[in-house]
Amino acid sequence: MKEAYFPQEIEKKWQSEWEKNNVFQTPDNSDKPKYFALSMFPYPSGKLHMGHVRNYTITDVIARFKKMQGYNVLHPMGWDSFGLPAENAAMKHGADPAKWTDENIAYMTKQLKMLGLSYDWQREVTTCKPDYYKWTQWLFLQLYKKGLAYKKEAAVNWCETCGTVLANEQVIDGKCWRCDSVVEKKYLSQWFFKITDYAEQLLKDLDKLDGWGDNVKTMQANWIGKSQGAIFRFKVKEIEGMEVPVYTTRPDTVHGITYLVVAPEYKDIEKLTTPENKNAVEEYRANARKMTEIERLSTDRVKTGVPLGTHCINPFNGEEFPLWTADYALVEYGTGAVMAVPTHDTRDFDFAKKYNLPLKVVIQDPQNPSDCKDVAYTEEGVLVNSNEFNGMKNTEAKKAITQKAVDGGFGEFKTQYRLRDWLISRQRYWGAPIPVVYCDKCGIVPEKEENLPVMLPTDVDFSVVGKSPITTSKTFKDTTCPVCGGPATREMDTMDTFVCSSWYYLRYSDAKNSEKCFDKEKVNHWLPVDQYVGGIEHAILHLLYSRFFTKALRDCGLLDFDEPFKNLLTQGMVLKDGSKMSKSKGNTVDPDEIFENFGADTARLFILSDSPPARDFDWSDAGVEGCYKFLNRVWRLISDGVNKREIAKDYKLAFPLSRENDDLVRIVNIAMKGITNDISNDFQFNTVISKYRELTNAIYDWRGKCKGELDNEQKNVFSFATTSLIKLMSPVTVHMAEEIWHELGYKNSIHEEKWCEWDESLAKASKITLVIQVNGKVKDKLEVDEGVTDEDLKQIALSTEKIKEITSGKEIVKTIVVPKKLVNIVVKG
């Protein structure tokens, strides 16, 4: 065995060996239980960054560990390859997006292989390939049939310079990420998925996700934004038969209404405006339209509004109050109209103060009543000025008052969600075409399933400005109607890339199927994903959409489970010098350089070493070198032993062992147990790695204490310890472990070995350290035999010189014994 560790040589050799022998291919059929380990698939941007390295290393170690534990592990990889960067590259350099994407995939695949990741490449999926997007389109049609895909007029983020809509993520501080011009709101007819139909299920099923962090679950719950309240309908005094409905979470304050606000875009606003107020209202609405979303939603902006001139009547007390329009009412939420109770709502209060609208207190803290002249009272209290409800607690009044409205026929209980339907249309070329045609006779017609995929045209001009390149195709637009056969035009929009990524994990179960999106039996076998690993930035969008897709496809009968991801690990960011690695800051580290200088095993070891996976990880060059040195240290230990014939393949431990040998064997067993527990318990790889080091140090110490040539027992113990170390390290330092394994004389791959099993009776030290406390403070420690009873411990503690001295002349009140650990003597005086 070579004395020096040459990672580059070893790593290349084993990577090609594994590929040749299909070590990581996963059969569908196996006697072993299944385990699906999944990393969030990357966008092929060009090169891997350290965030990718961290993500994929974490999942890879999990996959290898589970495989060694006897699971049939599915560990696939793919490419989220539709999206804007490819199209932008095309616009900038005249490159073909498909070619640009393919080249990036090829390069990044090479990098992934250099990292030694155990993927089953037979199951690779690429969302921009027709064999994948055919099924994205097919799934769109299934949702359409179910009424879950529909078209409507909606406001979108519009960049006039680029002539296209932008995703919310592409709007940075209200400006286009590419050309920096201000983003406007525009009304366009767009395709939506009816995710709101699933709002309650998406919220409720969060409770089932024990394997998800609370942070992600609460983020989703907030996003869904369930609230419970009431709808009240108010008659308009000036217009016979007209009503304005409002949604409120504070029905208890209904007697305190002093005005009502409708959104500037409210559908009946023109009818509700008197001729005298028409000009002012029109002007206000025109201004609101011009305003950007950011301006309008800024919370510190002074609230503005104008009166409409009409009034409503409060059915609870007969009071009249004026109608206003103000942009703090949002047309998309609730009914688009707000009943304003300035005394008990801070926004209404600000508005009322500015326009001198009246205040009427209806909730009070009986101990400390407020007139609400300076600030709204939003806490709980008791009703006043509320007729028969006076004296009732406001929490109870919510129900009683709503019930009165229900009985009177002017209101009802209402549950409201903040979640909006998912806008999936993009006026973009590089995406999956929406498989729909427009026929003058038949209207909106879905494409026939046998005509899928609707192929992306290639005869497009990317240099066009102000419209989607797809519209320049001569061959794409005109088609025939699937129903009547007459002339028709294709939908020119493509789907949001989040649609493609909402089902890719299902496709891995049956990636090569050309007849179906996936076989039902296979998808039910492999899914849900046992462990999903990825960045926290996907906490809402991707994970919520995927959950929605799973539920919708379940309702389409395509699969039989409710939730796609059983366990979720959101890994922290990779930082350098305390801030996120980014090109603009110039603090990036190129994975290629690390592979070249230290090897992939060092990179893998280091990226797992210093922080637990969920926390941010601070990259340091010294840390990398430290890991490299550690691998050299392990290599030297074993190569030295192998070359001196002290370590052999066929070792046997014959008990009882000498004291020193027994101690080392115990340390090995303790390490096996500890490492297994650390991985099983939230994947604490940082402590796993510290245990590798402890074990290595212990073996070195033991070896240093052996004098002269090793005897047989020592050789066996040395072989056991080093072979165990290398097996424990094999999921992390995959190439080095394999090389050493073969140097030891084994012929199979270490990655197909069984995980270490420890002997419970040996997984503890032969001596324990007894801690003796007096009044909870440590006063003495001593070594005692492992088998002592509690009574023995007590007697030992009380008879030590030191304790006698401390307790002399004092009354011992009681003695607490923690078995095999500690004695606490409580004294008085």
Add this chain to the structure above:
RNA sequence: GCUCCAGUGGCGGAAUCGGUAGACGCGUUGGACUUAAAAUCCAAUCGGGGUUCACCCUCGGUGCCAGUUCAAGUCUGGCCUGGAGCACCA
């Protein structure tokens, strides 16, 4: 403003159940080997104080203030700071 997460040496972090705070590493300092350097190895490394001074003793210490307990980094209540997400959502 609301929600969630976090706060431990010079630094990253460790500490299943409440039971030895600071594992392991980085850095630093000293030493060995060497003509020298690199590499490697050994030792020290929370703070204050004491001392019969290289062996100990003692006090304090896990963001802050209380509480529960024989015992609190860990549990409870109230704050402070930092991070993340949401936000005129009625």
